[in-house]
Amino acid sequence: MKCKNCGAENPDGERYCKKCKKAFYEELSFKNAIYGVISGPNWFSIEVGVIIASIIAFVGYFITGPENIFFYSLLPASLVGGGVTSILSYNRNIRAAYDYLPSLNGTLTGLIIGFAGVFLFMTSIGDSNGSIFLLFMPSYAIWGFLGGIIGTFVNVIREKNIKLIIPFIMGLIVIAVFIGYSLNQSDMDAEYKDSLGDQIYYLAFDDLMQPEADSILNAKVNSTQQKIKNLKEAQERYQEMKIITKKAQASNYQMINNTMSTNEKEYAQALGEYINLKYNYYSEMETGISLAINGDTNGARMHYQTAQDLISKIQSQENSLKTIVNKNPQLKQYMEDQAVYIEKAAKEDKSKNKTFI
Known part of the structure; x- marks a missing residue:
């Protein structure tokens, strides 16, 4: 760097000339x-x-x-x-x-x-x-x-070194994108697990209600009046199970949209199919009960049979879910850690007669 005042050569980056002490740059307050x-x-x-x-x-x-x-x-x-x-x-x-x-x-x-x-x-x-x-x-x-x-x-x-400017700009862009992407992935992972937890809870609650509904439905009665009463009680429970399963379907939709992992998306979609099968089962049972209340025995029997045919599909889908989750040790561990806690919460809510209608 050459001083314009005295002509002396100075190293680059100096503020003042080493010879005449004049500033190379304008000094601002x-x-x-x-x-x-x-x-x-x-x-x-x-x-x-x-x-x-x-x-x-x-x-x-x-x-x-x-x-x-x-x-x-x-x-x-x-x-x-x-x-x-x-x-x-x-x-x-x-x-x-x-x-x-x-x-x-x-x-x-x-x-x-x-x-x-x-x-x-x-x-x-x-x-x-x-x-x-x-x-x-x-x-x-x-x-x-x-x-x-x-x-x-x-x-x-x-x-x-002015040549560093281009790689720095590129690096700044890459870092910002990486940070944003990482934060988004972390947030999506948390939302995925929250949605999964909700579905486990809803399904656990349904599993607690169904034996009660079936017990009331299949109970031996001595009068038509008592039979109608039991049918109506069972119908209320199946109606509520349908509502609960609808909530699980909505949560599953969020779960599918909150992951970019192929395995996690596959599991979410398979779980959604499982939930749909459960919903169809409850719907067929509720329709059959409604027909039985109105005296349409043959129509009720047809819907009961359709519901029974869905059981094998539900069990098959459940096995598929186990196969998929076994491919992802982290997801499997999370589900095992949460399942006991969530099922316990469902039992406590059930004992308090929590309803979703």
């Missing part, structure tokens, strides 16, 4: 450095930052789904955009306090990408009153600011 950043946003850098952040958000949207766009897509995008903006807005000829001042251009980038994301989300769901989504805006500004902090420190370091 902290106040002026802040004023300069606020009053003059570097729009080229912001535009590039927003473009790159948009790409990150777009990729995150397809990885995490629209329900997680605010946390797993837009926040990492704001972080990356802020970092890129800060790096590109670096001015080598203005140093001093600015060396350590986080780029406020990154904050502006975070706000822009956040506003665009919120607007597009509101538009896609047709929500004309999206004021609640605007509460996310400060978060994107903060993450853009944090990206600006990272970019600012990189600006100080990169003076030693």
Whole structure:
């Protein structure tokens, strides 16, 4: 580095000439450095930052789904955009306090990408009153600011080797995507297990109710009046079992959508088929009982037979579930750990006459 004042050669990165002591760069006060950043946003850098952040958000949207766009897509995008903006807005000829001042251009980038994301989300769901989504805006500004902090420190370091800028930007993008993806996977795994726990509970509750219903249905009676009474009691229990199984079906839908693991999805789909078979069984039994109450003995017998034919399919599907879960030791261990606790909770709720109707 050659001094423009005296012509002496100096090592790169020096602030002052070793010979004449004149500063190589304009020295700014902290106040002026802040004023300069606020009053003059570097729009080229912001535009590039927003473009790159948009790409990150777009990729995150397809990885995490629209329900997680605010946390797993837009926040990492704001972080990356802020970092890129800060790096590109670096001015080598203005140093001093600015060396350590986080780029406020990154904050502006975070706000822009956040506003665009919120607007597009509101538009896609047709929500004309999206004021609640605007509460996310400060978060994107903060993450853009944090990206600006990272970019600012990189600006100080990169003076030693400007060629490091491209790999750093790529690394920042990869890290942000990895963090967002990892957080999303962790959240999906927790939701998958929560949904699985709900289904185990519902099925356990049904398993406690069915013997009672069958016992009442098959009890010997001495009068038509008592028989009708028993049929109605059994019908109420089968109706409730159908309601409980419907809840299990809804939970299964969430379970299927909360995993990207092939094995876990296979198990969730197989469990869904098992739940559907159970629902069909309860439905056939409830319909048969209803016909029996109305005196249609032949119609009732046909539905009872259809229900009996489903038992072998239910047992076969149960065996398939065991085969699938044995392929995943972690899932198997989780189910074994939770099964006893969940079944105990179902028994306690059953003893308290909990109902779902």
